[in-house]
Amino acid sequence: MKKLILGVITLCQLSQVVGQSLQNWTSADMYQAIRKLNVLGSVLYVAAHPDDDNARLIAYFSKETLYRTAYLSLTRGDGGQNLIGDEQGFELGLIRTQELLASRKVDGGEQFFSRAYDFGYSKGPDETFTKWDKEKMLSDVVWVIRKFQPDIVITRFPTTGEGGHGHHTASAILANEAYDAAADPNRFPEQLIYVKPWQVKRVMWNSFGGNNQTNTDVFSLDDGIYNPLLGKSYGEIGAESRSQNKTQGTGSTSVIGQANEFFRTTKGGAPAKDLMDGVDVTWKRVKGAEEIEKIVADLTNSFDFLHPVNSVKGLVKLYQALQQLPDGYWKAQKIKETKQLIEQCSGLFITATSPQQFAVQSDSVRINFLVNNRLGVNIALKKVQMDAFDSSFNQALAKNVNMNFGKTLSVPDSKPITQPYWLANKMEEGYFNVNDQLKIGQADIDPAYIATVTLNIEGQDIDFEKPVKYKFTDPVRGETYWPVVVIPSYSLRVLPELVLINNSGSSEKFKSHYEMIFTSYKTNNLVWPTDDHFLKDTSKNNKPATKLTMNKETKMIPVDARYDVPPGYDPKDPAKAMIDLPNETYNFFDWVTKRPLHDLLKITYDHIPSIVYFKPAKVDIKDVRCSIYNKKIGYIVGAGDKIPEILEQMGYEVNRLNEKEISRNDLSKFDAIIAGVRAYNTIDWLPKYADKINTYVENGGNFIVQYNNTQFRNNQQPRIGPYNFTISGKRVTDENATVNFLKPDHPVMNFPNKITQEDFKNWIQERSIYHASNFDRNNFETIFSMHDPGEADDDGSLIIAKYGKGVFVYTGLVFFRELPAGIPGAYRLLANIIALNRKKAF
Numbered sequence: 001m002k003k004l005i006l007g008v009i010t011l012c013q014l015s016q017v018v019g020q021s022l023q024n025w026t027s028a029d030m031y032q033a034i035r036k037l038n039v040l041g042s043v044l045y046v047a048a049h050p051d052d053d054n055a056r057l058i059a060y061f062s063k064e065t066l067y068r069t070a071y072l073s074l075t076r077g078d079g080g081q082n083l084i085g086d087e088q089g090f091e092l093g094l095i096r097t098q099e100l101l102a103s104r105k106v107d108g109g110e111q112f113f114s115r116a117y118d119f120g121y122s123k124g125p126d127e128t129f130t131k132w133d134k135e136k137m138l139s140d141v142v143w144v145i146r147k148f149q150p151d152i153v154i155t156r157f158p159t160t161g162e163g164g165h166g167h168h169t170a171s172a173i174l175a176n177e178a179y180d181a182a183a184d185p186n187r188f189p190e191q192l193i194y195v196k197p198w199q200v201k202r203v204m205w206n207s208f209g210g211n212n213q214t215n216t217d218v219f220s221l222d223d224g225i226y227n228p229l230l231g232k233s234y235g236e237i238g239a240e241s242r243s244q245n246k247t248q249g250t251g252s253t254s255v256i257g258q259a260n261e262f263f264r265t266t267k268g269g270a271p272a273k274d275l276m277d278g279v280d281v282t283w284k285r286v287k288g289a290e291e292i293e294k295i296v297a298d299l300t301n302s303f304d305f306l307h308p309v310n311s312v313k314g315l316v317k318l319y320q321a322l323q324q325l326p327d328g329y330w331k332a333q334k335i336k337e338t339k340q341l342i343e344q345c346s347g348l349f350i351t352a353t354s355p356q357q358f359a360v361q362s363d364s365v366r367i368n369f370l371v372n373n374r375l376g377v378n379i380a381l382k383k384v385q386m387d388a389f390d391s392s393f394n395q396a397l398a399k400n401v402n403m404n405f406g407k408t409l410s411v412p413d414s415k416p417i418t419q420p421y422w423l424a425n426k427m428e429e430g431y432f433n434v435n436d437q438l439k440i441g442q443a444d445i446d447p448a449y450i451a452t453v454t455l456n457i458e459g460q461d462i463d464f465e466k467p468v469k470y471k472f473t474d475p476v477r478g479e480t481y482w483p484v485v486v487i488p489s490y491s492l493r494v495l496p497e498l499v500l501i502n503n504s505g506s507s508e509k510f511k512s513h514y515e516m517i518f519t520s521y522k523t524n525n526l527v528w529p530t531d532d533h534f535l536k537d538t539s540k541n542n543k544p545a546t547k548l549t550m551n552k553e554t555k556m557i558p559v560d561a562r563y564d565v566p567p568g569y570d571p572k573d574p575a576k577a578m579i580d581l582p583n584e585t586y587n588f589f590d591w592v593t594k595r596p597l598h599d600l601l602k603i604t605y606d607h608i609p610s611i612v613y614f615k616p617a618k619v620d621i622k623d624v625r626c627s628i629y630n631k632k633i634g635y636i637v638g639a640g641d642k643i644p645e646i647l648e649q650m651g652y653e654v655n656r657l658n659e660k661e662i663s664r665n666d667l668s669k670f671d672a673i674i675a676g677v678r679a680y681n682t683i684d685w686l687p688k689y690a691d692k693i694n695t696y697v698e699n700g701g702n703f704i705v706q707y708n709n710t711q712f713r714n715n716q717q718p719r720i721g722p723y724n725f726t727i728s729g730k731r732v733t734d735e736n737a738t739v740n741f742l743k744p745d746h747p748v749m750n751f752p753n754k755i756t757q758e759d760f761k762n763w764i765q766e767r768s769i770y771h772a773s774n775f776d777r778n779n780f781e782t783i784f785s786m787h788d789p790g791e792a793d794d795d796g797s798l799i800i801a802k803y804g805k806g807v808f809v810y811t812g813l814v815f816f817r818e819l820p821a822g823i824p825g826a827y828r829l830l831a832n833i834i835a836l837n838r839k840k841a842f
Contacts, residue, residue, distance in 0.1 A: 022351070022481065023105070025344040027305040028229045033341050034303060034311070035066060037318070038296040040330050041281035042068040044150035045109075045206075046141070046175040048167035049118060050077040050100045051248045052156050054206055055107050056238025057261055060223035062108030063230060063237070067151075067281070068333065070110035072144050072441075073100065074137065074171050076422075079118035079765065082640035083249040083682060087603060088820070090423060091613070092247065092640075093118070098608040099245045101443060106241040111443040112148070114140035115422065115431045120765040121733050122166030123788055125173055131430025132170065139188045141178040144441045146195035149329050151279045153179065153203045159266065162208070172205065172266075179203050179267040194438065201279050202268030206261060217264060219271055224259030235259050246607055249711070286330050292321060308345040309375040315342045316458045339462060347375035350464055352386070352451035353471035357612075359448060359486045360521045362413045367468055368406040371453065373397035382454040382461060386468070411486065417598075418448045418485040419614065448486045482610050490524050490550065491600040492588055492617040493517040498822050500649050501623045514619050516557040516588075519600070520550035527591045561621075588617040624824040626650060627752040629835035630671030630702070636662075636686065638676025638706065646819045647674075650827060652834075659685040667692065672702040672834045677816045680708045680718055687718035694722045698804030702837035707770045707812040721810065722803040725775035730794050731812070732767040732786045739767070740785040742795060748783055748832045755832065759825025768812040771796030800836065807836045 025033070043061045047053060053071045061069040078093035087095060097113070104111045116137050122128045129137075145153070155172040157163030163172070181187040183199040207218065226233040235255030242252040263275065271277040283289040299314045319338045325331045343350070349372040359365035367386070373379045376399030383392045389407050397403060421442065425433040434440050447467035454463050469481040499512045518526065526548040548555065588597045598614040633652045635644045644654045655661070657673070667673065673696065679686055697703050705720055708727055712718065717727060739760045741749065749755045760767075767786055773796050782795035798811045811833070818826035 027308050030308050030311075030341060030344055031300075031303050031305065032063065032066070032229060033337060033344075034296065034299050037334060037337060037341075038283065038293055038300075039066040039281055040283060040285055041065070041276055041279060042148065042150045043070075043275075044145065044148055044153045045069070045071045045156070046074075046153060046171055047071075047156035048074050048116075048165065048171040049080070050075075050096045051242070051245050051250050052168065052171075053100075053103070053242075054156060054238070054261075055103060055241035056234050056255065056259065057154075057206065057223050058104075058109040059107035059237040059241065060225075060234045064223075064225065064227060064234065067276075068110070068148075069108065070112055070148055070150075071100075071104070072112040072114070072141065074114045074116040074140075074174070075118035075167065076113055077118050077248070079120040080248060081678060082247050083678070084247055084605065084639070085603075086640050086642050087247075088640055088642075088817075090427075091603065094420070094611050094613060095247055095603060095605070095608065096245070097444065098611065099247065102244040102608060103241040106244065107237055110148075112144050112441045113422075113443055114144070115434050115440060116140070116167075117427060117429075117431050118167070119430050121731060121769065122170075123733055123791075124161070124166045125170040126166075127733070128166040128170040133428070133431055134170075134174075136431060137170075138174050138177055138181060139191070140440055141174045142182045142188050143191055143195070143437070145178055145182040145200060146191060146198045147441065149198050151201050151281070152275055153200050153267075154263070155203065155205050155266070158205050158207070158264075176203055176267050191437065200268065201276075202271070203266045204263040204275065205266050207264050208262070217270065219263045219265070219275065220260050221263075221275070222258050223261050224255055224257055233257075244607065246605075286325060286328065288325055292318070292325075292334075295321060309347060309377060311345050312342060312377050313458050315345060316460050319462065320460060339464065342457060342462065343464060346373070346377045346379065346457065348372070348377075348379070348455075348464075349374055350453055350466055351471070352449070352453075352466045352468045353481070354468055354484045355471070357470040357472075357482060357484065357610075358521060359411045359415070359484055361411055361415060361417070361486065361488050363489070363522045364408050364410050365449075365484065366406060366408050367449070367451070368404065369451070369453075371397060371403045371455075372400060374400050376400070378458050380456040382456055384451060384453050386449055386451040415486050417488060417614065418445065418483075420445050423613075448484050477606070485612055487521060487600060487612075487614075488598060489522050490518060490520040490526065491614075492597040493519070493599045493601075494588065494617055494619045496645070496649060497618065498620045498622060498646075498649070498820065500626075500827075501621060512561050512621055514559050514561075516559055517554060518548065518550060518557070519554045520552055523549075523551045525549050583623055584621045586619050586621070620822055622822040622824070624822070624827040625753075626824070626827040626831050628652065628831045629752045629838060632669060632671045633834070634661075634667065634670040634673040636673070636675045636679050636683070638679040639682050640678075641676040641816065642820050643674070643676060643706075643816060650831065659689075662689050662692070667696040667701065668699060670696075670701065672704060672837070674834075675703075675705045677706045678708050679705070680720060681711055681713075684713070687720075690719045694803070697722060697806035697808050700805035700837060702807045702809070702834065704809045704811070704833055706815060707768075709770050721801065721808040723776055723779045723801055723808070725772045725780065725799065725810065727770050727810075728773040728796065730771040730773065730796060731769040732788050732794070732797070734788050735763040735766055737767050737786045737788060740793065741783070742785055743781065743783055746781065746783055746800075747838075748798075748800065748829075748836055751832060751838070752835055753828040753832055755825070755829055759828055761825065763814075763818055763823055763826070764821050765817050766814055768797035768814060771812045772799045772810050775799055798833075805837075809833055809836065 050073050058069055061067045076093035077096035078089055082092050100111055114137055116132050119131050153175055155175045157168040157172045159172045159176055161169050163169055179200050183197050185197050224233055224235045239252035239254040242250045283293040295318045299311055304310045315338055322335050351370050353368050354366055356365055371381055380396045381393045421434055421439040422432040427433055449468035451466045452463050454461055468484045470484050471481055474480045495515050499514050501512050597617040599617045600614055603611040628651050631653050633647055633654045634657045635654050636657050644656060647654050693703055710727055710729055771794055780799040780801045783798045785793040785795040787793045797813055801808045815826055815830055
């Protein structure tokens with residue numbers, strides 16, 4: 001790998017720690033929270049992906065039984081497909097992290113993640129553990145158990161494989177093995193600096209229902225009950241919670257009425273009457289806490305829904321009593337809950353906000369504080385602390401009168417850039433590298449700034465920690481709160497990130513073109529090399545240079561890099577054309593300081609807070625040796641689809657087609673029309689134009705449909721193409737699986753590129769998904785067969801049919817993964833598929 005003296009850093013995400021708007025409790029919320037103070041039980045739900053949770057059950061435990069409840073999702077859902085945008089990989093994981101945090105705000109649970117990376121579909125746990133590193137992932141589950149101290153652990157899936165996905169089964173295996181390991185001081189002893197061994201009472205599989213209710217070894221409960229305090233049933237709350245996972249299309253209908261859950265004990269003794277059988281969920285489990293239960297009972301019985309402020313003195317008394325208990329898990333948890341109740345019952349309004357979203361290194365940031373004693377409690381502001389800011393006040397707060405003050409803080413160059421801990425280090429194929437033990441399991445990033453506001457309430461000093469938020473008014477959403485994030489003084493974006501070398505028929509030079517886009521967030525004096533050959537020598541910085549002065553602006557520098565042709569290269573001679581050409585990744589560093597540069601990006605959707613994240617400023621130079629035939633492409637954009645931009649880089653003219661364009665235009669002008677991934681799953685209008693598209697094919701067109709899954713609207717596959725076939729769940733997840741050539745003489749294997757086994761090397765994540773099946777072999781030809789270990793060959797990854805003068809193609813081959821990764825064979829094969837309707841192709 002070469003390094004250019006101009007940019008990189010670790011990938012960073014600046015995401016939201018709290019909601020987009022402030023959340024104030026109702027009296028019903030306060031009453032529920034007071035009752036919860038007398039419940040000392042905890043439940044940990046464990047599964048593999050963000051959409052694997054049972055949100056209805058989590059809501060039931062959190063809001064009905066009032067147990068402390070959490071969901072441990074081993075992955076952040078990085079490997080799935082995106083139903084609402086084109087983010088993939090870790091970027092999709094950033095979105096799904098926020099979606100799952102939004103779910104927990106609805107159902108009342110807490111959220112944890114392990115270091116596991118969702119590398120895509122896995123057919124069994126053995127395959128999963130070849131990438132996850134089982135011992136590391138087991139240590140993560142053990143850590144979360146020791147830290148959260150659940151009385152019971154519930155798995156979404158069994159250990160015996162009925163959950164299908166290998167990640168699912170692996171999550172259950174890890175949870176069951178952690179039952180023993182978490183209690184064993186000899187397992188992962190390095191954790192015991194911070195936590196102690198913990199013995200879970202039992203592990204239960206939240207089984208799939210059906211006839212399970214007739215089995216004697218199955219425990220059941222009804223979590224569909226209605227809670228009049230909340231005005232909803234747990235079926236309604238669970239549906240609202242699951243509907244936050246919009247990238248996965250899990251919008252749910254409320255379940256009204258009885259809803260039975262079934263459980264099988266897989267570790268520990270089976271319960272008789274209650275899942276918590278054998279667990280003391282009262283204050284009797286804490287030494288010296290005899291009076292706490294009585295104080296809480298008095299608060300519950302005397303609670304005034306119209307005047308919750310009347311409970312503040314009693315809550316302060318409870319806070320003081322809790323402080324006297326020996327240090328321990330439940331002491332810390334109940335102090336935290338009591339502080340929240342004091343704040344809410346007092347009607348306190350405390351914010352630390354900034355008019356700036358970005359705190360720029362070596363610049364300054366303005367922080368504004370507002371404190372309002374809305375219900376007139378006996379409160380005085382004592383002091384405010386944050387970084388180097390420490391101010392004392394000792395000022396009584398009048399009823400419902402705003403106290404405003406502000407402070408401009410310098411942002412030192414040493415202030416860490418806000419970034420997610422799981423992306424701070426280069427990751428492995430199947431998991432993130434996290435060096436800080438205390439960060440493992442943590443759902444989100446730490447806020448860039450936290451203000452500690454000390455108030456004296458009814459004679460007791462209490463600290464309230466408030467993350468500093470960027471406050472602004474959105475013209476649609478109104479008052480909105482995002483996090484303040486620390487960024488460098490300037491960033492660099494390189495576009496495109498993947499550059500295909502263009503020979504242009506020259507026998508002397510290869511060329512590539514990209515643009516360096518500098519954005520300055522303060523006044524900066526930058527230096528960059530002016531010689532367009534500078535990429536060839538990165539070990540010295542004596543190239544000609546020019547100063548660039550920027551003041552909160554963006555400037556673009558075009559780069560035309562030229563490469564000498566390797567000796568003996570001749571594109572017309574197949575043997576000599578195989579000589580290696582430049583395939584490089586260039587990372588950019590500051591020319592003067594040698595610091596790595598970053599590209600600052602933002603992901604914005606209405607249902608989650610804005611996500612700002614960094615990734616290395618780099619460019620990949622690739623020679624894919626791909627010839628193309630047919631230039632005009634009509635593209636129907638699917639879900640998570642980046643293919644149109646790549647087709648343009650390959651040299652095609654791409655028109656993105658919406659319903660209006662398909663309905664009104666003559667499709668014959670397109671050499672090929674391509675439907676993006678999951679187009680038939682996500683686009684309502686597309687099936688209406690089946691006849692028009694088939695006519696286009698019949699008259700000589702080429703219609704190429706990339707994979708769709710089996711989740712069609714109305715549970716019925718629409719008509720796709722001129723001949724019937726079924727989309728199945730068959731897939732080949734081994735990216736190195738052998739690909740058998742069934743028809744090596746077929747045009748798709750030979751024009752305009754000769755396809756060989758070399759073209760299937762270095763594929764990522766998988767080979768093919770959602771294969772075609774039940775097709776008429778008199779009309780369809782199959783080109784490849786492949787299989788995962790232990791399975792039979794399947795030839796449904798690419799089917800081709802001649803129809804009239806044209807061609808119809810369905811393929812499950814994962815071009816949407818391979819093309820962005822710069823895999824040459826994927827470019828060459830797709831180019832051949834696009835060329836299938838040339839004259840005499842068949």
